[in-house]
Every structure is written in structure tokens, then in C-alpha cells.
């Protein structure tokens with residue numbers, strides 16, 4: 001049964017539709033990411049769940065109760081804002097205690113829970129600091145503690161790590177995942193960083209221009225992107241134009257001089273997506289010429305010009321000799337490593 | 347950031363500021379010093395100003411209760427004006443800040459615009475509105491049932507405070523406005539998500555954060571009100587004197603310049619001390635939190 | 638962001654009405670057809686605007702104010718622009734003290750300035766002259782000219798200048814072709830704000846003006862001291878119209894809250 005459910009939610013600002021037909025069922029304890037480019041409506045969706053914006057259409061339910069009817073102050077959700085939105089005139093402890101005060105938690109219990117929450121995010125000893133005297137990472141932790149201490153039914157995170165530098169961001173990703181695993185709070189993370197989404201989430205909701213492109217596990221969305229947008233957005237990919245011919249048996253899929261068995265359910269022109277690390281050099285396959293070869297430590301990156309347009313190939317640096325620039329090669333891959341979509345011919 | 351040019355020429359800043367510095371020393375600092383000196387000179391109806399060093403004027407101000415009363419009135423009016431602007435200006439700034447883009451800029455223009463309109467014209471407007479016992483303000487208040495019989499506004503402190511509060515209001519709104527701009531736009535949502543209602547949000551989250559803005563606005567309004575001239579002169583008339591109008595009288599009517607200079611010097615010193623003192627207090631109070 | 642509730646909107650409406658009421662009343666009374674102060678209930682009339690023509694003192698005072706404002710603001714900028722550039726770009730000993738000195742006319746009550754200048758110019762032997770008024774006004778508008786120029790100079794991208802230097806520009810050419818155009822919006826706004834300050838000043842000028850050099854606010858003030866009649870409202874209405882025009886232009890050109898932010902800080 002769905003714990004949090006969004007049912008055909010839409011949001012319009014004037015004539016502009018910013019979120020459209022958004023349906024999602026979140027299970028209890030799940031870690032979900034909304035992933036998409038800036039401006040695609042992630043924050044808007046999150047703010048509708050939080051109650052800061054009212055949906056134009058659709059329903060939001062939490063444990064089968066209509067969430068939209070509940071005032072944002074009564075929803076009991078924990079939110080971490082991109083800017084953290086800490087109360088600058090309060091110390092870290094006062095910030096964390098605020099939500100408990102609003103719930104009339106007795107003083108002694110409050111102090112104990114504040115202490116525990118700050119300890120959980122690794123800020124024991126920083127109780128009396130004001131936010132302006134803390135680093136970005138520390139402020140981020142205070143914001144997290146403040147959201148978690150009220151034991152929210154759902155934790156909403158709006159690009160919580162985007163203001164941190166790369167190294168700190170990775171540390172916080174690991175920590176965030178650990179904390180979420182330990183306390184098991186259902187979590188929705190908004191991000192435009194596909195690595196962050198993939199390394200943290202149980203499921204990813206890929207969004208583009210207010211619409212859901214795909215919902216699936218990180219592996220699923222990466223290996224079997226449902227659209228060209230998804231395959232482009234989740235890391236590098238090669239798109240080749242191919243054709244399926246069902247006149248013979250078995251049906252054949254051909255792209256240039258590469259051919260293999262055709263997947264079921266498709267016919268005529270198709271697009272094949274293959275991740276660069278899944279392509280190898282072989283004796284048969286798509287003919288190509290290496291244009292540039294870049295050494296990147298643990299792997300090699302090749303840019304090739306093939307029969308079906310330019311292609312990128314990534315090979316593990318296993319110490320064996322690799323093709324050089326200008327060399328003619330054949331590109332091969334296993335049929336199960338590609339995802340095939342119908343292609344509309346203009 | 348430093349450039350080659352800067353390192354090569356350490357005298358450049360002095361060359362650039364020298365003309366202004368000479369101007370300020372020549373026609374600001376010297377005249378001010380002359381005024382302080384003037385307050386120690388003697389004056390007589392027939393002999394005029396005598397350039398001697400005596401404490402006569404200062405003694406007169408210190409001993410004659412007329413001056414104590416006048417200074418007390420000046421500061422009382424300034425304090426009431428400050429309270430009035432804070433009481434109405436701060437909520438207005440908050441409301442203004444919550445308006446949507448177009449209305450916000452229109453009303454900002456309407457409220458801040460008067461700042462640049464001649465004080466004489468604005469005070470004249472109040473004189474028209476007050477206009478004796480059957481002025482518009484009294485008629486309106488009586489028809490609304492706020493008051494039974496007309497309140498005298500012209501030639502009273504009440505009238506002065508109301509008109510001054512109007513003149514000074516933009517400074518307060520502007521100062522609180524500036525403080526509101528520094529707020530995190532999500533701060534109210536953050537408080538709400540933790541369970542706070544609108545009263546709690548205003549009392550616990552907004553007020554503490556805009557307090558520095560209110561206080562610095564208060565300092566501006568207080569010091570400008572305490573030294574205001576046009577409004578007290580027009581609304582207060584010839585009898586109800588404040589420091590600025592008294593000094594004006596001494597200079598241009600009685601012609602007792604040394605006494606007028608003493609009043610002015612005292613006003614200047616008192617204001618500078620109050621402004622510097624309260625700024626220091628505010629800074630100390632909020633240093634921990636906002637710096 | 639949450640919307641304003643009905644109570645807030647009622648408060649706001651009353652607040653705005655009170656803020657504009659005195660200004661509106663002045664402008665309305667100016668159109669009265671009667672010979673005494675009254676709201677124009679029996680139709681509008683321009684008789685009191687025409688009546689200004691019979692009082693050459695007001696016309697003369699207007700020209701004095703206009704010339705004084707334009708000239709003193711311009712002279713103030715001649716001193717303020719180099720000073721602002723120095724303060725914006727160099728870290729030198731005495732920099733903060735200099736900035737404080739240049740902004741100090743904001744903190745000194747204008748009565749005190751009026752008295753000080755009256756004493757000074759009378760002793761120097763040219764009290765009541767137009768030159769004395771200009772010098773005094775340069776001092777009181779200087780902080781406004783400095784503030785806006787300073788803001789522009791501080792916000793300017795210095796690498797543009799460095800690029801110009803690398804291309805061979807230097808000294809006066811650099812200033813005229815690169816620096817000045819870049820800070821020009823700030824300089825012009827500084828001039829406009831300074832002009833308005835000078836145009837409106839009563840408190841200091843009332844000490845310095847002599848019969849031939851009375852400015853418009855001084856003339857109006859002295860007139861009101863004797864009696865308040867519709868003539869002074871029609872003069873005020875003209876002054877308000879001039880200021881409003883300048884204000885709207887300034888708002889379009891630079892943003893009023895930005896211009897005024899430089900003014901709201903006087904107590905700091």
C-alpha cells in the first residue's frame with residue numbers, strides 16, 4: 001500500500017503549466033529522488049507536498065488521508081531547504097528545539113532530544129553556536145537535525161547538498177544515506193545531480209518540463225532509459241539509428257554493419273542507446289575510426305566517428321594495449337546492453 | 347584586490363581625496379569650530395557680539411528652567427515620533443514585503459516618494475488637514491466616533507508629533523524594508539513546517555530578525571525629529587518652541603547669536619552622543635548573531 | 638511566501654491614505670475657485686496658479702532654487718567622484734575616517750549647519766550671497782553624491798579597466814572612455830538625488846538666504862509664517878509636480894529603493 005501518494009497532481013502559474021499529471025506512490029521507508037534539470041518543476045512538486053503551494057489539480061494523500069486539506073503547520077513533515085533557512089537569531093540548539101517547542105514537548109525531554117539529534121548529525125558540542133558562525137556543512141547538519149527531531153512522517157530535501165563543495169558533498173551523501181537507513185524515515189530528495197540521485201535513492205523520478213519521464217530504480221533508469229531524455233540526462237550515452245526488419249526469422253535489427261536479434265514489440269526505424277562502457281572493440285560490428293583518445297587514469301575515453309555518427313567508448317585501463325588515434329575499429333556490444341526505442345522518421 | 351597601478355602609486359588616494367578634504371576642512375570643520383567658540387562669546391542688546399571667553403550663555407541654559415523645558419519638549423516629541431513610526435512603519439514594511447511584484451513597487455514609490463517632496467509642502471498639508479477645530483481630521487475622527495469633541499492639533503505637541511511622524515515615516519519603512527530583504531525567503535516556510543502559526547512566526551522569527559532594522563530606523567528618526575525645524579515651526583507656531591526653532595529665533599529675531607550658538611552646540615553634542623551610544627549598543631547586542 | 642490577510646490589507650489601506658492625504662489635500666486646495674482655503678467643491682479653477690504670476694518673489698525664488706540645486710550638485714560631484722574612486726579602490730590609512738568625515742553632513746543637524754555657515758560667511762564678508770549658498774549646499778548634498786557614486790564604483794568590474802590598460806589606455810583616457818561611462822548611472826542618480834536635496838532644503842538655507850537669494854522653500858516658509866492662503870498651496874502643488882516627475886524618472890532609471898537606501902542609512 002502506498003504511504004504517500006500523488007495522484008495526477010498539476011500546478012499552473014497563470015497560463016504556465018509547471019507540473020503536469022504527476023502520479024507517484026511512495027512506500028514507507030523509501031528513499032525517492034526527483035531528478036531533472038533546473039526549472040523542470042521539482043521544487044514546485046516538493047512545495048506542494050509540504051503545503052507551501054496548492055496544486056491546481058490532483059490529490060496528495062498520506063496514509064490515505066487528504067494532505068491538501070491539512071495546514072502546512074500541521075502536516076508534520078520535515079523539510080530541509082536549499083538555503084537551509086536556519087533561524088539566524090537562534091543557536092543551533094534553539095533552532096533544533098523550535099519544532100519541539102511548537103509541539104509542547106516538555107523542557108527536559110526537549111533538551112534530551114535536541115542533544116541526541118545534534119549528536120546524530122555529528123554536531124555534539126555545537127549547541128550554543130549561532131548559524132552565521134558555522135560552516136556551510138555544519139549549517140546543513142543543523143537543518144537536517146531540525147527537520148528530523150520532530151520525527152516527521154516524510155523528510156523532504158530540496159537540493160540540500162548543492163551549496164557544499166564537491167568533497168564535502170560526497171561525505172554528506174554517505175552520511176545522509178546512513179542516517180536515513182538507521183531511522184527509516186520516508187525521504188524525498190530533490191536534485192539535479194544524477195550521481196547524487198543514483199547513489200542515494202531506492203527509486204528515481206526523472207522529470208523534464210513538469211512531466212515524469214520515468215520512475216524506476218537507479219539501475220533500471222540507467223540501463224533501460226524510457227526516453228531519449230532519460231538516457232541523455234543519466235550520464236553519457238550513444239544513440240544510434242537502426243532499423244528492424246521482421247520479414248525474416250529471427251527478426252533482425254541492423255545499424256550500419258552491426259546487426260543482432262531484434263527485441264520484441266518493435267518494427268521499422270528505432271533508436272538504440274548503448275552506454276559507452278558497454279561498447280567493446282572487436283572483429284565485427286559497427287565500423288568506426290578513433291578520432292581522439294584520452295587517458296583518464298582508471299579508464300580510457302575514445303571519441304570515434306562511426307557509420308552511424310559520432311560515438312563515445314570507455315574502456316577500463318586493464319594494462320592491455322588500446323587502439324590509437326586514427327585507427328579503424330569495429331564497435332561491438334551485447335544485445336542485452338542496449339535499450340531500443342521506436343524512432344519517428346521526420 | 348590590488349593592481350600594479352595601486353602598488354606603484356601609494357599617493358593616488360590622497361591626491362584624489364585632497365580637494366574634497368580641503369573643502370570639508372575649510373568650509374565645514376572651521377565654521378563648526380567657530381560656532382562652538384561663538385557660544386562662549388558675550389552679547390548685549392547695544393554692544394552686539396563681544397569676542398571674549400565667558401560661560402554666560404552656558405550658565406543661562408543650565409539654570410533657566412525655560413531651556414530645560416524646551417529641550418525636554420524637543421526630546422519628548424522626538425521620542426513619541428519615533429515610537430509612532432516604529433509602531434506603524436514596521437508592520438507596513440512587512441506587509442509591503444509580502445505583496446506581489448507590481449503592487450510592491452507601486453506602493454514602495456507611494457510611501458517612500460514623500461521623502462523627497464518638500465517638507466514645507468507636506469507640513470502645509472497637515473496644517474490644512476488640522477485647520478482649527480473644524481479641520482478635516484477632527485471632522486473625520488468625530489464622525490467615526492473616535493472622539494467626542496475636537497482635539498486641538500494646530501499649535502500643540504500632538505499636532506507636531508503627528509506631522510513629524512508622517513514626515514519621518516519613510517525612513518522607518520525603508521530601514522525595516524532593508525532588514526526584511528536580508529531575510530531568507532524560505533524562513534517563514536521553515537518555521538511553518540515545524541508547526542508554527544502566523545502569530546508565532548511574526549513574534550519568534552520575524553521580529554527578532556528585523557529588530558536591528560527597527561532600531562537603526564529609530565535612531566535616524568529620533569535624530570532627525572529632535573533637530574527638525576520646518577514642521578515644528580509651521581505646526582507649533584511662535585509659542586511652542588523646540589531646540590531648532592529657538593536657535594532660529596535667537597539668530598534671526600533676537601539676534602543673540604552666542605546664545606543661539608550655545609543651544610545649537612548643545613543639540614549637536616547631545617545628538618552625536620545619543621546616536622553613537624545607541625549604535626554601539628545595537629552593535630554589541632547583535633554582533634554575536636548577525637556578523 | 639504567504640499572502641497578506643484582510644486585516645493586513647485594511648491596515649495597509651489606511652496607512653497609504655494617511656501617507657498621501659496631506660499631499661493630496663495641498664494639491665486639491667490649490668484648485669479651489671474660492672478666495673479662501675477650501676476644498677474645490679464648486680468646480681476646479683486655475684485662478685491660484687495664475688495668481689503665482691503676480692508674485693514675482695515666488696518666480697524668482699524658483700529660479701534661485703533651480704540654479705542652486707543644479708550648480709551645487711554638479712560642483713559636489715566634481716569633488717565626490719574622485720573621492721569615491723579613491724575610497725572604493727584603495728585601502729589606505731585614514732580611509733574610514735575620511736569616509737566618515739565626508740558623510741558627516743548627514744549626521745549634523747541642519748540648524749547647526751545653518752548657524753555655522755551663517756557665522757562663517759558673515760565673518761568672511763559674503764553672507765547672504767549666492768556664492769555662499771552654493772558652497773553651503775555643496776556640503777549638504779555631498780554625502781548623497783558620494784554615496785551613489787561610491788556604490789557604482791564599488792560594484793564596477795575592475796577587470797574591464799585592467800583590460801583597457803592592457804590595450805594601452807591610461808590616465809585621463811582610461812577615466813573618460815572606460816571608468817566614467819561605467820559609473821555614469823550612479824553619478825547621474827547621485828546628481829539627481831543631490832539636486833532634490835538641495836531643492837528641498839529649508840532648515841539650513843533659511844539662515845543663509847537674504848532677500849535677493851531666497852530659495853523657493855524659504856520663500857514659502859516665510860509666506861506661511863505670515864498667513865496660509867490658497868496661493869501657497871498652488872505653489873506647493875507645482876513643487877510637488879516637479880519632484881514627482883524627477884522621482885518617477887529616477888525610479889525608472891535607477892530604482893527608487895536603491896537610491897533611497899543610500900539615504901535611509903544616515904544614522905549608521
Ligand SMILES: Nc1ncnc2c1ncn2[C@@H]1O[C@H](COP(=O)(O)OP(=O)(O)O)[C@@H](O)[C@H]1O
Pocket residue numbers: 013018036037038039040041042043044045
Ligand atoms: N511562484 C512562481 N510563479 C511563477 N512561476 C514560477 C513560480 N515558481 C516557480 N515558477 C516556475 O516554475 C518552473 C519550475 O520551477 P521549480 O519548481 O523551482 O524548478 P526546479 O526546482 O526543478 O528547478 C520554473 O520555470 C519557474 O520559473
Ligand SMILES: [Mg+2]
Pocket residue numbers: 039042043044159
Ligand atoms: Mg529547485
